[in-house]
Amino acid sequence: MSVFLLPENENHFPPVDQADPDGLLAVGGDLSVERLLTAYREGIFPWFGEMDPLLWWAPDPRFVLFPGELKVAKSMRPYFNQGKFTVTLDNRFEEVMRSCADIRSDSGTWITDEMVDAYTALHSLGYAHSVEVWESGELVGGLYGVSIGKLFFGESMFAKVSNASKYGFITLVRLLEQKGFRLIDCQQETAHLGSLGARPIARDVFSGILKENETEDTLLGSWSSLLD
Numbered sequence: 001m002s003v004f005l006l007p008e009n010e011n012h013f014p015p016v017d018q019a020d021p022d023g024l025l026a027v028g029g030d031l032s033v034e035r036l037l038t039a040y041r042e043g044i045f046p047w048f049g050e051m052d053p054l055l056w057w058a059p060d061p062r063f064v065l066f067p068g069e070l071k072v073a074k075s076m077r078p079y080f081n082q083g084k085f086t087v088t089l090d091n092r093f094e095e096v097m098r099s100c101a102d103i104r105s106d107s108g109t110w111i112t113d114e115m116v117d118a119y120t121a122l123h124s125l126g127y128a129h130s131v132e133v134w135e136s137g138e139l140v141g142g143l144y145g146v147s148i149g150k151l152f153f154g155e156s157m158f159a160k161v162s163n164a165s166k167y168g169f170i171t172l173v174r175l176l177e178q179k180g181f182r183l184i185d186c187q188q189e190t191a192h193l194g195s196l197g198a199r200p201i202a203r204d205v206f207s208g209i210l211k212e213n214e215t216e217d218t219l220l221g222s223w224s225s226l227l228d
Helices: 033-041 074-081 093-103 113-124 164-178 203-213
Strands: 024-027 055-057 062-065 086-089 128-135 138-148 151-159 183-187 199-201
Touching: 033 113, 033 138, 062 203, 074 164, 086 164, 093 113, 093 128, 093 138, 093 151, 113 128, 113 138, 128 164, 138 164, 151 164, 151 203, 164 183
Parallel strands: 151 183
Antiparallel strands: 024 055, 062 183, 062 199, 086 128, 128 138, 138 151
16 A cells, blocks of 8 residues: 655645555645644644654544543542642643653654644644643643644643643543533553543544534634633
8 A cells, every 4th residue: 555645735635544554644745734734624643753754644543532431530539629730721832842742852752843833833823722730830741732623633741740641631621521522532542541531433433523523613712711
């Protein structure tokens, strides 16, 4: 199976069922706002190493979390009962992205300066959002992703102290459920997200959800006041 080479001057992707067995669908293109939004709407995301060309993925199965299936371990309940952390939204977007990159710097990261610039542009247009987790005035955890319609496409998270990112993720999922969000895309399976209730679904099922999402309004702009 060959991998599609993206044209330079148009935001076009092949059907996701043409991805190879690992989920690799296409190579090349750019990280323009238009191409990124097209990709997410079709269930495609960029992921590549610092020395790689731009690689675009649509894995099968897809790892997702339905908000109503969120699992909160008993060990996390005291954190919320005691207000262990403070959570903000869209307060330090670029810092959250760079912190996600720093956590992975020893093993290599796909969150390059090019990626930071691209997602910061999405953030400035109200599509990309960050969750910040604070302890004693210090940023100790967080995550970021892209919101389109009633879907949130999670990209990466970090924690400098135990359970900080989990606290932020749980807070976000609870909020999105209140706002009528249908699904949080986790992309690839991890034990961490699995413990929170995420599970795999077939790519064609995911594509069906994306199709239904096309008629939903996007909660654009800063989310900074949503937790007030």
